[in-house]
Amino acid sequence: MLAPAxxxxxxxxRGLKVTPQRQLLFKLLHDNATHPTAxxxxxxxxxxxxxxxxxxxxxxxxxxAAMGELQVLQSGNGATRFDxxxxxxxxxxxxxxxxxxxxxxxxxxxxxxxxxDGFVIDRAGIVFxxxxxPCQSALAKKSQRNKNCITNKExxx
Amino acid sequence: MLAPAxxxxxxxxRGLKVTPQRQLLFKLLHDNATHPTAxxxxxxxxxxxxxxxxxxxxxxxxxxAAMGELQVLQSGNGATRFDxxxxxxxxxxxxxxxxxxxxxxxxxxxxxxxxxDGFVIDRAGIVFxxxxxPCQSALAKKSQRNKNCITNKExxx
DNA sequence: CTTCTAATTTGCAGAGGTTGCAGATTAGCT
DNA sequence: AGCTAATCTGCAACCTCTGCAAATTAGAAG
Numbered sequence: 001m002l003a004p005a006x007x008x009x010x011x012x013x014r015g016l017k018v019t020p021q022r023q024l025l026f027k028l029l030h031d032n033a034t035h036p037t038a039x040x041x042x043x044x045x046x047x048x049x050x051x052x053x054x055x056x057x058x059x060x061x062x063x064x065a066a067m068g069e070l071q072v073l074q075s076g077n078g079a080t081r082f083d084x085x086x087x088x089x090x091x092x093x094x095x096x097x098x099x100x101x102x103x104x105x106x107x108x109x110x111x112x113x114x115x116x117d118g119f120v121i122d123r124a125g126i127v128f129x130x131x132x133x134p135c136q137s138a139l140a141k142k143s144q145r146n147k148n149c150i151t152n153k154e155x156x157x
Numbered sequence: 158m159l160a161p162a163x164x165x166x167x168x169x170x171r172g173l174k175v176t177p178q179r180q181l182l183f184k185l186l187h188d189n190a191t192h193p194t195a196x197x198x199x200x201x202x203x204x205x206x207x208x209x210x211x212x213x214x215x216x217x218x219x220x221x222a223a224m225g226e227l228q229v230l231q232s233g234n235g236a237t238r239f240d241x242x243x244x245x246x247x248x249x250x251x252x253x254x255x256x257x258x259x260x261x262x263x264x265x266x267x268x269x270x271x272x273x274d275g276f277v278i279d280r281a282g283i284v285f286x287x288x289x290x291p292c293q294s295a296l297a298k299k300s301q302r303n304k305n306c307i308t309n310k311e312x313x314x
Numbered sequence: 315c316t317t318c319t320a321a322t323t324t325g326c327a328g329a330g331g332t333t334g335c336a337g338a339t340t341a342g343c344t
Numbered sequence: 345a346g347c348t349a350a351t352c353t354g355c356a357a358c359c360t361c362t363g364c365a366a367a368t369t370a371g372a373a374g
Contacts, residue, residue: 017321017370038361053324058361074231078332079360092276104271111268111283114261118290119249126268127282133275174341174350195331210353215332235361236331 001069001084035100037079090126096135158241192257194236247283253292
């Protein structure tokens with residue numbers, strides 16, 4: 001996504017107005033790698049500008065997405081996530097904490113796809129599943145703790 | 158997804174009951190390549206078994222997904238789609254008609270992923286975007302028809 | 315600086331999609 | 345045939361997101 005100052009210019013050029021609400025959202029999104037949902041942005045924005053409406057957050061996110069300044073992601077469980085990183089990249093979704101990480105994949109266009117049946121591919125989106133580093137150590141500790149535990153079979157009925 | 162008879166066995170083995178409603182859904186899903194939504198399945202099921210509840214459809218779909226017999230897909234626009242094809246495959250989503258096609262991709266594990274930062278990948282899901290064959294010809298015809306139309310610039314102000 | 319107008323903000327109602335709950339029903343074991 | 349836990353159904357509720365209309369405001373023009 002462009003820097004706030006550039007977005008301001010782009011918005012005006014398109015006949016869109018640059019309100020304080022929008023400026024705040026521009027700032028909150030700039031260099032934000034958390035893939036926030038509309039609700040999450042609303043929570044942060046509300047703390048800095050009490051009274052801002054959730055409706056306005058959605059409105060601005062949709063405007064930005066329409067201008068190609070945001071990548072829209074379907075997180076799987078309900079809420080849409082917005083990614084200000086619009087360079088060509090993909091995502092890694094942690095099975096444990098649910099967080100999404102940006103990853104870069106080489107030679108995606110060189111993949112050999114079968115069964116296309118006349119479908120013409122324009123782009124690709126990859127979501128990797130697995131465990132992020134913090135969650136791996138968390139799980140390792142947990143299994144360590146459970147090493148000496150009795151199993152279900154050993155429990156009295 | 159397994160054949161209805163096998164699913165019946167698996168359900169019973171897990172202490173789950175096999176009701177007429179579930180048997181119907183097993184049949185409707187078997188070899189179904191349409192990636193139906195819960196609503197779509199409900200519509201088909203209702204025609205064959207009037208009175209079946211949408212709630213039951215969701216229930217059974219969730220059970221099947223939990224058993225790994227269905228792949229769950231986020232279609233992008235709202236409704237979840239269910240795919241009885243659980244072999245390793247990916248999807249091609251048509252920008253025009255919104256339909257999903259199963260495709261097979263080779264050497265996905267050989268992709269070179271950067272910026273993993275300790276994330277350990279377990280699996281990958283790829284969604285290709287583009288146009289399916291029918292939609293390409295439809296669009297081609299449309300642009301043919303528009304060839305002799307005046308452009309906006311030529312319109313009187 | 316004032317005026318004007320179209321764009322924006324807000325709050326609320328409402329549309330999907332999905333789940334929780336409770337009472338009635340039923341699969342399938344004994 | 346009887347029993348009990350699993351299931352079905354209908355409905356209410358939830359969540360995310362959008363439509364709408366009245367009030368406000370950005371920013372251009374005078």
